[in-house]
Amino acid sequence: DIVLTQSPGTLSLSPGESATLSCRASQSVGSNNLAWYQHKPGQPPRLLIYRASSRATGIPDRFSGRGSGTDFTLTITRLEPEDFAVYYCQQYGRSPPYTFGQGTRLEIK
Amino acid sequence: QFQLVESGGGVVQPGGSLRLSCAVSGFTLSTYGMHWVRLAPDKGLEWVAVVPYDGNNKDYADSVKGRFIISRDNSKNTVDLLMNSLRPEDTAVYFCAKDRGAGLVWDAFDFWGRGTVVNVSS
Numbered sequence: 209d210i211v212l213t214q215s216p217g218t219l220s221l222s223p224g225e226s227a228t229l230s231c232r233a234s235q236s237v238g239s240n241n242l243a244w245y246q247h248k249p250g251q252p253p254r255l256l257i258y259r260a261s262s263r264a265t266g267i268p269d270r271f272s273g274r275g276s277g278t279d280f281t282l283t284i285t286r287l288e289p290e291d292f293a294v295y296y297c298q299q300y301g302r303s304p305p306y307t308f309g310q311g312t313r314l315e316i317k
Numbered sequence: 318q319f320q321l322v323e324s325g326g327g328v329v330q331p332g333g334s335l336r337l338s339c340a341v342s343g344f345t346l347s348t349y350g351m352h353w354v355r356l357a358p359d360k361g362l363e364w365v366a367v368v369p370y371d372g373n374n375k376d377y378a379d380s381v382k383g384r385f386i387i388s389r390d391n392s393k394n395t396v397d398l399l400m401n402s403l404r405p406e407d408t409a410v411y412f413c414a415k416d417r418g419a420g421l422v423w424d425a426f427d428f429w430g431r432g433t434v435v436n437v438s439s
Contacts, residue, residue, distance in 0.1 A: 241425075251431070252412060253354075253429050300424065308354075
């Protein structure tokens with residue numbers, strides 16, 4: 209099974225700054241089938257990025273994803289107050305399990 | 318507007334059973350694979366189970382294999398998760414989620430419900 213390791217565990221930043229979140233896979237993620245989700249307490253997780261770099265419907269261009277193989281990043285520019293949440297990467301595709309990373313908590317500094 | 322609404326959560330004793338249901342609207346359920354994902358206290362998201370669009374070739378996380386059964390009724394627009402032999406470590410918020418891919422094309426999870434809480438405790 210593919211294990212995803214996210215770093216850092218917690219990121220403390222101020223509104224207006226930029227955030228870079230990392231996701232490293234234990235083996236190559238086929239077809240770059242890597243997604244990023246945002247999750248806030250009491251809400252459903254929200255798909256941000258799929259196929260490593262494609263933004264989901266309605267996601268502002270402040271969110272961008274890049275990477276391939278085993279190393280992926282999510283960048284959020286010009287942080288807004290509503291961006292502070294937990295972010296998960298996930299690998300998906302033909303064969304389960306569709307594992308998630310352990311999450312990065314983005315908190316207000 | 319896509320909607321997924323989970324129900325059936327509650328408090329259950331270890332060894333007990335619970336059936337969760339996910340009612341969907343706003344899209345043709347029979348076109349898409351559906352998943353259950355859980356979020357345990359102080360832990361991250363964990364994928365639990367998948368049922369393809371046609372109900373065949375279901376799959377499960379190792380942590381629930383042999384205990385949980387996922388099913389779907391495309392005519393009733395529902396996806397269920399029957400949970401047997403429950404353990405305290407199954408305590409979590411359970412979400413149903415729609416796969417973005419159609420048919421046997423697997424993709425990210427583009428729509429989620431708000432979840433239902435399961436508490437396994439004596």
